[in-house]
Amino acid sequence: MVRKWQILCSMILALTFAFPESAFSAVRKHSASTKKAAHTTKKKSHKSSKKVASRKKTRAKTKVATRRWRTKVATSNMMWSAPMNTTPLSPALSARMKANFQRGQAGRYTPQDMVRARVFSNAPLLGGIKPRTAIVKNLIIHSTETAKVADAKTVVHSWNSGGLRHPGTQYLVDRDGKIYQTVDPKYATIHVNEKRTIGGITNDNSIGIEIVRTGKQKYTQVQLASLVQLVDYIQERFPIAKIYGHGQIQPSNRTDPVAFNWNLFSKNLAHINAASTQTAYREDSREDNQG
Ligand SMILES: [Zn+2]
Secondary structure, three states: OHHHHHHHHHHHHHHHHHOOOOOOOHHHHHHHHHHHHHHHHHHHHHHHHHHHHHHHHHHHHHHHHHHHHHHHHHHHHOEOOOOOOOOOOOHHHHHHHHHHHHHOOOOOOOHHHHHHOOOOEEOOOOOOEEEOOOOOOEEEEEEOOEOOOOOHHHHHHHHHOOOOOOEOOOEEEOOOOOEEEOOOOOEEEEOOOOOOOOOOOOOOOEEEEEEOOEOOOOOOHHHHHHHHHHHHHHHHHOOOOEEEEHHHHOOOOOOOOOOOOHHHHHHHHHHHHOOOOOOHHHHHHHHHHHO
């Protein structure tokens, strides 16, 4: 009898451990089985959510890897500097080139020679340069709109403190009319935000010019005159289809060049264009193909 009791007790204990929710009442049995089912479902859903999570994780990993790869590609495309010979040309030739530039007849001179003739001052970008992957069709005019008074060199200096990938234009026109070239315009720089631009404008298919001013300053006469000469020169060397203000092609967050007189600019440009020769681009593209 004692032995039977012992067996019964151990069975009850075993059952209690196996079904802790208590399987002895019929009503409870039902609830227990439901619970069990729920538990299984939970387990299943836990399993499947685990699966989803792991899938998500893998996807996230792939995404991160892709992003890293993209960054790597983008970064590896960026250059700290581009070749530029700055050896001065003879004073006589330099003077002739400057006169031709002011008359709108300098299209046959390379941007490098314009630096060598000191028609353009050299203010090299450190970083923010990349080889072009598209033909230059657009010219984008900006104004620096600095909070404090800053000359062109200061602006370039501040860009250059931004690491390998920083903003910058190929040209700046300073308050005194001096034109700065930061890199040969056959290279692209970052002067528009391609996520926000409209009309297919990219850094690769455009050249940027910054006109130096704070929000309180007016553009100077010499500055506007140099701008027109520079635009004419670029039009001669590249197949520019259109000239835009930055605000026109990135209207969601840009308004520059601010307070710019487009009518006067167009009139002056048409005047100097009339004297221009459209021969240089072909020579330039041949050079590019060889390089
Ligand atoms: Zn701008």
